[in-house]
Amino acid sequence: MFSQRIATLRPSPIREILSVIDRPGMVSFAGGLPAPEMLPPLTLSAAPTSLQYGPSEGDPELRAVVSEQLRALGIDAPTERVMILSGSQQGIDLVAKLFVDPGTPVAVESPTYLAALQVFRLYGADFTDLSWSAAPAAPLAYVVPTFANPTGRCATDHERDTLARACLDTGTTLFEDDPYRELAYGPCDRAPVTARMRGGSWVYQGSFSKTFAPGLRLGFLAASEDLFSRLVMLKQAVDLHSSTLSQQLVRSALTDPSWSSRLDGLASFYRKRRDAFDAALRRHLGGLAEWETPAGGLFFWLHLTRPVDTRALLATAIDRGVAFMPGEEFFPDNPELGTMRLNFSHADAEDAERGLRVLAQLLRETADAPAPPVTCIMQRTVQGERSRSWGDP
Numbered sequence: 001m002f003s004q005r006i007a008t009l010r011p012s013p014i015r016e017i018l019s020v021i022d023r024p025g026m027v028s029f030a031g032g033l034p035a036p037e038m039l040p041p042l043t044l045s046a047a048p049t050s051l052q053y054g055p056s057e058g059d060p061e062l063r064a065v066v067s068e069q070l071r072a073l074g075i076d077a078p079t080e081r082v083m084i085l086s087g088s089q090q091g092i093d094l095v096a097k098l099f100v101d102p103g104t105p106v107a108v109e110s111p112t113y114l115a116a117l118q119v120f121r122l123y124g125a126d127f128t129d130l131s132w133s134a135a136p137a138a139p140l141a142y143v144v145p146t147f148a149n150p151t152g153r154c155a156t157d158h159e160r161d162t163l164a165r166a167c168l169d170t171g172t173t174l175f176e177d178d179p180y181r182e183l184a185y186g187p188c189d190r191a192p193v194t195a196r197m198r199g200g201s202w203v204y205q206g207s208f209s210k211t212f213a214p215g216l217r218l219g220f221l222a223a224s225e226d227l228f229s230r231l232v233m234l235k236q237a238v239d240l241h242s243s244t245l246s247q248q249l250v251r252s253a254l255t256d257p258s259w260s261s262r263l264d265g266l267a268s269f270y271r272k273r274r275d276a277f278d279a280a281l282r283r284h285l286g287g288l289a290e291w292e293t294p295a296g297g298l299f300f301w302l303h304l305t306r307p308v309d310t311r312a313l314l315a316t317a318i319d320r321g322v323a324f325m326p327g328e329e330f331f332p333d334n335p336e337l338g339t340m341r342l343n344f345s346h347a348d349a350e351d352a353e354r355g356l357r358v359l360a361q362l363l364r365e366t367a368d369a370p371a372p373p374v375t376c377i378m379q380r381t382v383q384g385e386r387s388r389s390w391g392d393p
C-alpha cells in the first residue's frame with residue numbers, strides 16, 4: 001500500500017520522549033530554540049499581495065537582498081539563483097531528492113545534524129565519513145562548517161580551502177548548510193566553503209529561524225547553475241512557494257536599517273547566555289564531562305567522563321524535569337557513547353542552573369549504578385501527555 005521508501009520509517013523513540021518538553025516547569029536543553037525574549041515583536045499589516053500566491057523562487061525583493069548578502073560573502077549568487085525556502089530544512093529535502101537514490105553515497109561529518117541524517121536516510125543514502133582533509137568518496141558532501149550542529153565546531157580556513165578543492169577535483173557537489181553564521185561570539189574562520197567553489201557544483205543555504213523567527217518557516221538557498229532550475233522544479237512540486245506573508249515580514253525586517261543592530265544584539269545576548277551556561281556547567285558538571293566553549297551557535301557538546309549511553313538517561317531526566325539531546329542520535333552509524341548536546345539559548349539563567357544541577361545529580365547516580373539497558377528505557381512511554389511530533393532544530 002505504501003511506497004518502498006517508508007518501509008524503514010519508524011517514529012523515533014527520542015521524539016516520543018521529547019514530546020513532553022513543553023510541559024510546565026520543564027527545563028529544555030533539547031531543541032535549538034531562540035530565546036523567547038529575542039523573538040521580534042509582531043506587527044501585522046498585510047498588503048493584499050501578501051495573502052496571494054507568489055513565485056516559486058520567492059519574493060523578488062527578498063531574493064535580491066539575500067543575493068546581495070551572499071555576494072558580500074564571496075558566493076556567486078545572483079538574484080536569479082537565489083530561492084526562498086520554507087525553512088532551510090526544506091533545502092535538505094530538495095537536495096536529497098535531487099541527488100539521493102537508494103544506495104547513493106552521501107559524505108557527512110560524524111556527528112552531524114540529526115534531521116539532515118533523517119532526510120538523507122529516507123531517500124536511501126549510504127553514509128560515508130566526510131573528512132576535512134581528504135576527498136569525499138561520494139557525489140554529494142553535506143557540511144555545516146560554521147558552528148556545527150551538534151558540536152558547535154567551526155572549520156578552519158585551511159580545512160575549508162581543502163574541502164572546496166577536493167570537491168572541485170572530484171566533481172563532488174558541495175552542500176553547505178549555514179544557519180548559525182550570524183551567531184558568532186568569538187573569532188573564528190567563517191568564510192563559506194562555497195565562496196571557494198568557482199566552477200563546481202554547489203548548494204549553499206541559510207535560515208531566518210535563528211536570526212528572526214523559526215515559526216515563520218523561512219530559509220533560503222543559492223545554487224550553481226547546473227542545479228538551480230532543478231531545485232526550483234522540485235520546490236514547485238512540494239509547496240508551490242513559501243508563505244508570502246512570512247516573506248513579507250522577513251523582507252521588512254531585513255530591509256529595515258535596524259537589521260544589523262538586531263544581529264549585534266542577538267550575538268551579544270547569546271554570548272552572555274553562553275558564558276553564564278559555561279560557568280554553570282563548570283560548577284555542576286566539572287569532573288563529570290568535558291567540553292569546548294563554542295565560538296558561536298546555540299549548543300554545547302559534552303563528552304561524559306564515564307561514557308554511558310545517554311539515550312538511557314533521557315527518560316529519567318525528563319521525569320525529573322530536564323530534557324537534553326542524547327549525542328548518540330547525531331551519528332550516521334556507530335554512535336559514540338557518552339555524548340550530549342545541550343542548547344544554551346532557550347533556558348534563562350535560573351532554569352539553566354536548576355536543569356544542570358539535576359543532570360549532574362543523575363550523572364553521579366549513574367556513575368554508581370550500571371545504566372539500564374537502552375532498549376528498556378526507550379520502550380517507556382510518557383503517560384497522560386499530549387503527544388506531539390517534534391522536529392529537531
Ligand SMILES: Cc1ncc(COP(=O)(O)O)c(C=O)c1O
Nearest residue numbers: 087088089113149207209219393
Ligand atoms: C544545521 C541545521 N540545518 C538546518 C536546520 C533547519 O532550520 P530551519 O528549517 O528552521 O531553517 C537546522 C535547525 O536547527 C540546523 O541546525
